Amino acid sequence: MSDDSKNACFLRGEKLYQSVVGDGACDVHALVGQLLIGLGFKSKLIGTQFLKDAIVYRYQKSDVAHVSYNNDVYLQVANKLHSTVCRVERAIRNTINDCAEFGNLNAFDDLTHGRLTENGYVPSNTELISSIVGWLEIEKDKGHIKE
Numbered sequence: 001m002s003d004d005s006k007n008a009c010f011l012r013g014e015k016l017y018q019s020v021v022g023d024g025a026c027d028v029h030a031l032v033g034q035l036l037i038g039l040g041f042k043s044k045l046i047g048t049q050f051l052k053d054a055i056v057y058r059y060q061k062s063d064v065a066h067v068s069y070n071n072d073v074y075l076q077v078a079n080k081l082h083s084t085v086c087r088v089e090r091a092i093r094n095t096i097n098d099c100a101e102f103g104n105l106n107a108f109d110d111l112t113h114g115r116l117t118e119n120g121y122v123p124s125n126t127e128l129i130s131s132i133v134g135w136l137e138i139e140k141d142k143g144h145i146k147e
Contacts, residue, residue: 010040010104017111021139025146028056028136035111035132040103047095050088051129053077059133069126092125111135 020034032055041048057076061067074088099105106117112135116123123131139145
């Protein structure tokens with residue numbers, strides 16, 4: 001499938017933003033879920049659930065300057081979903097790779113006006129989670145996230 005035909009079936013830019021954010025404020029769990037689905041993450045993959053929980057946990061800890069992903073974020077997700085740190089990290093990495101290949105991950109650059117996925121680059125777990133948390137902080141400042 002060519003990039004043009006692949007991207008034709010996904011929303012981009014303002015349409016993606018409206019489908020994710022909508023008109024009113026919503027809670028962070030719903031917003032992250034809508035964002036991941038809008039970017040083409042498959043809800044049937046356990047890595048998508050791990051990723052969603054990791055993003056929400058990291059967002060809630062955004063006041064902390066340095067967070068260890070292995071010893072803090074992945075551990076919290078693993079404990080919550082009865083898994084291991086290694087499985088959480090690997091499942092998130094696999095679901096990011098799947099979305100990069102079959103989904104609309106590069107549309108995240110449209111939302112953030114960034115260059116996270118430029119030239120086919122697949123971001124690491126930490127890069128993607130940090131970028132999404134940064135975007136969520138901006139949306140919180142705009143009043144799109146209920147506290």
